[in-house]
Amino acid sequence: MADKLTHIDSSGTARMVDVGGKEDTERFASACGTIAMKAETLDMILSGQARKGDVLATARIAGIMAAKKTSDLIPLCHPLALTQVTVDIEEDRELPGLSVTATARLKGKTGVEMEALTACSVALLTVYDMAKAVDRGMMIGNVRVSEKSGGKSGHWKSGSSG
Template structure:
């Protein structure tokens, strides 16, 4: 198996997708941010002095997905048709699970956009809460599912491998 972003001379190069078929493509990703129970409670109750941290993190994640090609070298700029960022508060684990969804009709996949959205949403939560909880930890950033294109449908299992 060869790397698609390396040419025959070993040089970095942007993959030519002009001959690929336009297909419906989706990707889902997740990330977690662990924090103290008191920080999680403050966020859930809406008592953070900066306001609704979930609303800000959701917008940050959506914006990040739209800017992925500006952040990741050799990543194609894409015309996203849908970006979704959802939060699942998991008090039993003192964390928030972030799940993202990116969709488009195009010639290349949207995994990087979904991963970037999840990462930046987690980073935004960290940034907004770091004054009250410096020990937060972002973990488990991964692709959950990918559909469309030549490689078909991928669904990760609990360990991150294809189910």
């Protein structure tokens, strides 16, 4: 297993992967997650009536800012010159709650999965923070990479093999 972990050297020591010899390629990653809440909480957020302000706009901005700070938060991540980050938030009446999808892009030597995951996670945490006064029982879940492309591993999508 250790020979497959790129952040562990042959002696078991953690290290930052040397990507200097890799070719620059277009890289993309998407991550998604959900936050379940009371129906009344969802209605409050969607109507813009939260006391702390516009929950959805704030969560989008927080997610984008977080993606740009990923290497400061996650040990051994490379600082990346992201070319695009998006955070999309949609209502999900079946939860009830919100579904967040974050994407990150760049042309570079390493992937952007961690940036997409960080953006998604922080957007969800921001929703919780802004609405916790009325619903402490909200539940964040299902955070995962849903798609990635670029580099020698090529394209991968959740539900596909690989």
